[in-house]
Amino acid sequence: MSFDVSSKLSPVVTSIQPSGIRKFFDIVSSMPDAISLGVGEPDFVTPWHIRDAGIYSLEKGKTYYTSNSGIIELRMEICNYTERRFGLSYDPDTEVLVTVGGSEAIDLCIRALVSKGDEVLIPEPSFVCYSPCTSLAGGVPVPIVTKEEEDFKLTPEALRAAITPRTKLLILPYPNNPTGAVLTREDLQKIADVIKETDIMILSDEIYAELTYETKHVSIASIDGMQERTILVNGFSKAYAMTGWRLGYACGHPDIIAAMTKIHQYAIMSTPTTSQFAAVEALRNGDDDVAEMVAEYNYRRKVILEGVRQIGLSCFEPFGAFYVFPNITITGMNSNEFCERLLKEEKVAVVPGNAFGKSGEGFIRCSYAYSIADINRALERIDKFVAKYK
Amino acid sequence: MEEKLLRLLEQDCSYTNEQLATMLGITAEEVKAKIAALVEKGVILKYTALVNWEKTEREFVTAHIELRVTPQRGEGFDRVAERIYQYPEVKSVYLMSGGYDLGVTIEGRTMKEVALFVAEKLAPMEFVVSTKTHFVLKKYKQNGVVFEEPKKDERRVITL
Numbered sequence: 001m002s003f004d005v006s007s008k009l010s011p012v013v014t015s016i017q018p019s020g021i022r023k024f025f026d027i028v029s030s031m032p033d034a035i036s037l038g039v040g041e042p043d044f045v046t047p048w049h050i051r052d053a054g055i056y057s058l059e060k061g062k063t064y065y066t067s068n069s070g071i072i073e074l075r076m077e078i079c080n081y082t083e084r085r086f087g088l089s090y091d092p093d094t095e096v097l098v099t100v101g102g103s104e105a106i107d108l109c110i111r112a113l114v115s116k117g118d119e120v121l122i123p124e125p126s127f128v129c130y131s132p133c134t135s136l137a138g139g140v141p142v143p144i145v146t147k148e149e150e151d152f153k154l155t156p157e158a159l160r161a162a163i164t165p166r167t168k169l170l171i172l173p174y175p176n177n178p179t180g181a182v183l184t185r186e187d188l189q190k191i192a193d194v195i196k197e198t199d200i201m202i203l204s205d206e207i208y209a210e211l212t213y214e215t216k217h218v219s220i221a222s223i224d225g226m227q228e229r230t231i232l233v234n235g236f237s238k239a240y241a242m243t244g245w246r247l248g249y250a251c252g253h254p255d256i257i258a259a260m261t262k263i264h265q266y267a268i269m270s271t272p273t274t275s276q277f278a279a280v281e282a283l284r285n286g287d288d289d290v291a292e293m294v295a296e297y298n299y300r301r302k303v304i305l306e307g308v309r310q311i312g313l314s315c316f317e318p319f320g321a322f323y324v325f326p327n328i329t330i331t332g333m334n335s336n337e338f339c340e341r342l343l344k345e346e347k348v349a350v351v352p353g354n355a356f357g358k359s360g361e362g363f364i365r366c367s368y369a370y371s372i373a374d375i376n377r378a379l380e381r382i383d384k385f386v387a388k389y390k
Numbered sequence: 391m392e393e394k395l396l397r398l399l400e401q402d403c404s405y406t407n408e409q410l411a412t413m414l415g416i417t418a419e420e421v422k423a424k425i426a427a428l429v430e431k432g433v434i435l436k437y438t439a440l441v442n443w444e445k446t447e448r449e450f451v452t453a454h455i456e457l458r459v460t461p462q463r464g465e466g467f468d469r470v471a472e473r474i475y476q477y478p479e480v481k482s483v484y485l486m487s488g489g490y491d492l493g494v495t496i497e498g499r500t501m502k503e504v505a506l507f508v509a510e511k512l513a514p515m516e517f518v519v520s521t522k523t524h525f526v527l528k529k530y531k532q533n534g535v536v537f538e539e540p541k542k543d544e545r546r547v548i549t550l
Contacts, residue, residue, distance in 0.1 A: 019550065028547050038548035128550050177550075299398070299413040306412045349547055356550070372402075372409070 016132045021355045024339060028349045035378045036349040037366040040177065042241035042322070046278070047289040050240060053281035054274045066273050068265045069257075070098025070249070074276050077283035078249055085209075086219045088227060094254040097261050098271050098279075102207040102235035102248035104264070107133045109203050109231045109250060110169070112259040114139035118168035123154045124357030125325075126173040127205070139168070145359040148316050148327060152181035156190040163194075169201050172220055175208035178356045178365035179325045180318020185218045192223040201256075202230045207248070208321040210239035210290050213298045215319050221251075228253050236275075238321075239290050240282040245275040297322050300368040300375055307379035308366070311386050322369045325353065329362045331389040338364060345388075346381040391416075395424055396433070403437040442537050444529070452481075452497050453504045456490040456522040457512065467491060470517050479507055490522070501525060 006014075019025075028034060045051075069075065075092035082088040090096055099105040106129055114120060116138040122130045124143045131141040144162045146152045154172070172191070174183045183191070195202060202220060209217040221230040235248025250260060301318070308315045308326045315326040328338045335352035342348050353363030368375060391414065398410060407418040407425075414421070428434045443450070462469045467485050474494060475483045482495040494512070498504035505523065513521050529537050 021548070021550075025548050034547070036543075036547040039545050040549040041545055043543070043545070302412050302415065303409065351548060351550065372405075376409075 012136060012138070016135055019128060019355065021352060024336070024343075024352065027340065027343060031343065031347060031349075034343060034347040034349050035374060035381065037368070037370060037375070037378050038349045038351050039367050039369055040323075041243040041369065042238065042293070043369045043371070044241040044293055046240060046242050046245070047282075047286065049285060050242070050278050050282045050289075054245075054278035057274055057277035062273055062277060064273060066270045066276060068270055069096065069261055070271060071273075071276050071280070074098055074280050074283075077280050078251070081283050082219075082232070082251060086222045088219060088221050088232070088251070090251045091254070095251055095257055097250050097257050097264060098276060099235075099248045099250060099264065100268055100271050101237060101246045102205060102233050103129060104268065105231075105233040105235070105248050105250035105260075106130065106203065106205060108260040108263050109233065109252075109256070110134055110139070111137045111263055112256060113169055113201055113203075117166060119164060119166045121159070121162050121167060121170045121200075122357075123171065123173060123176075125152070125176075125178055125353060125360035125363070126171070126356055127177050128356065130171045130173070140166070142167070143357055143359070146179070146181070147359075148314075148363075151316055152176060152179035152325070153183055153187055154191060156194045159191060159194050163198060163200070167198070167200050169203055170195065172202055172204040174204075174206075175212055175217060175320025177208065177321050178323050178351070178353065178360065178363075179316070180321045180323045181316075182212055182215060182217065182318075182320040183220075184215070185223070188218060188220045188223050192220060192226050195229070196225060200229075202226070204230050204232050206232060206234045208238050209234055211294060211297060211322060212320045213294070213301055217320070231256055236279050236282055240279075240286050241293065242275075242278070242282065245272070245278060247271055247275040247279050297368065300370070300372055303372055304366060304368045304375050304379065307375070308382075311379070311383045312390055313386065322367055324366050324368065325360075325363050326366065327362060328364055328386075331386060333389065335361055335364060342382065342385050346385045348378050348381045348385075350382075392424065392428070395421070396428070399425075399434070399437075440533055440535055442529075444537070450497055450499055451501050451504055452495060452526040453501075453508075454524045454526065455494040455496060455508060455512065456524070457492040457494055458519040458521075459491050459515075460517045460519060461491075462517060473515065474512065477507075477511060479504075479511075 075096040078096050079090050079092045082090055110133045114137040118139045119142045120134040120139050121142050121144055123146050134141040142162055144158050146154055204220050206219060219232060221227045221232050231250055231252035233250050236242040304324050305317060308324055313326040315324055318324055335354045339350055339352045351365040353360030407421040410421045411418040459470050461467050471483050474480055479496050480494055481497050484493040486493045496504050508521055508523055512518060
């Protein structure tokens with residue numbers, strides 16, 4: 001009798017599509033001489049004083065488990081941060097949970113809130129995890145298309161149109177990966193006005209909160225009446241160039257944080273202790289590092305935006321994250337085709353927009369977490385490529 | 391704006407006026423005019439390359455000399471420094487606080503050449519009280535740049 005392992009897999013898991021660019025990723029990996037603008041993490045190394053704090057904690061033998069929700073010093077620093085940056089006060093004892101990256105916080109929040117058949121609204125294009133996490137929780141992902149001509153913002157009209165009696169949760173992924181879009185206080189106020197007529201909760205993924213240019217990020221939790229129905233997710237990866245430390249957090253209503261902590265306690269126990277001590281240092285003494293990195297990203301942002309427009313591609317000006325999201329429809333190619341041919345013909349790797357949802361079709365994501373020299377080299381090659389086809 | 395421009399040039403003086411203009415949000419003509427003014431004022435002194443001579447055939451040594459000197463009446467240390475920096479062998483001169491007065495950097499082909507320069511040129515000057523010569527054995531970092539192989543980008547080529 002043959003033993004079929006694949007039939008043992010849970011149907012929910014089987015139904016989830018692996019990332020759409022797997023094949024493309026394999027081609028890129030086989031081309032070591034390609035220039036990549038495909039990376040979704042900072043090119044900076046974690047600032048030395050933060051690394052040093054991690055190392056010091058190891059020297060001191062701090063290699064034990066911490067409390068499930070994270071060391072209290074870190075939770076207190078997180079609360080200081082949300083207070084000084086967004087005017088949001090949270091209780092470090094009951095309203096903060098330290099997680100393995102922002103990703104774990106997103107997963108926990110969805111699992112804590114969503115049950116079978118609940119609908120989760122997901123503005124797209126956006127980061128890839130919301131929809132699979134929703135499906136795994138038994139929920140139904142409902143994409144809301146955001147448009148280039150509306151600066152990729154979630155509009156109150158589109159939001160209202162997507163709401164049904166089964167809607168449980170709205171994901172608010174701003175500043176946005178891959179578009180770089182941000183929402184202003186006025187934008188958020190309009191969204192809040194729609195949400196307040198319902199009993200929908202908000203999961204606000206603010207992992208790029210520190211990486212905004214010529215504008216300061218506003219959290220929807222700071223809009224009047226929204227704090228108790230918002231779960232704020234943030235982390236250390238992007239702001240402090242700490243991706244490999246895998247540390248993030250969630251802040252929100254004590255009942256939700258308690259529910260999330262329950263799942264976290266069984267699935268994870270606690271986050272890496274070394275990372276937590278480094279993160280304390282980041283929040284205490286890292287503001288200048290962030291300002292320096294933001295200034296540097298801003299130069300690159302201007303160079304790449306100008307470059308892409310010079311090439312003749314229309315591109316919305318992004319004020320957040322570290323991506324530009326040019327429209328490539330004038331080449332007559334779809335996103336996948338554009339990316340595969342650009343890679344083969346000019347050896348530049350960028351990410352097809354449709355990896356971030358169907359509405360990303362016709363766009364590519366170019367990261368500017370690279371040196372200006374690399375960006376310029378890549379732009380020259382993209383220019384050559386587009387000139388052939390436009 | 392001026393400080394931003396200077397910091398960018400200090401980072402990489404090979405940026406074109408157009409690139410600087412894009413980064414600063416002004417026109418290339420404005421960049422050109424600002425740089426010309428900064429050169430005129432003596433704020434920008436020179437554009438140079440940072441060379442790792444270790445990787446070349448050139449043999450030479452660098453020494454840091456601690457000089458204790460007697461300041462000159464009416465002219466303090468400035469006159470002394472001026473006498474010293476005239477020598478082409480002298481690459482830098484700083485007035486220091488602490489255990490000595492002038493920090494002098496000297497380059498020569500060999501240790502002997504440098505030692506002789508100190509013994510024959512610097513030490514005999516009437517205002518020099520004492521000298522201490524330290525030879526540089528290896529450079530690790532200069533002008534904020536670490537002397538090592540260019541780092542490979544170890545990040546995964548594509549992450550979402």
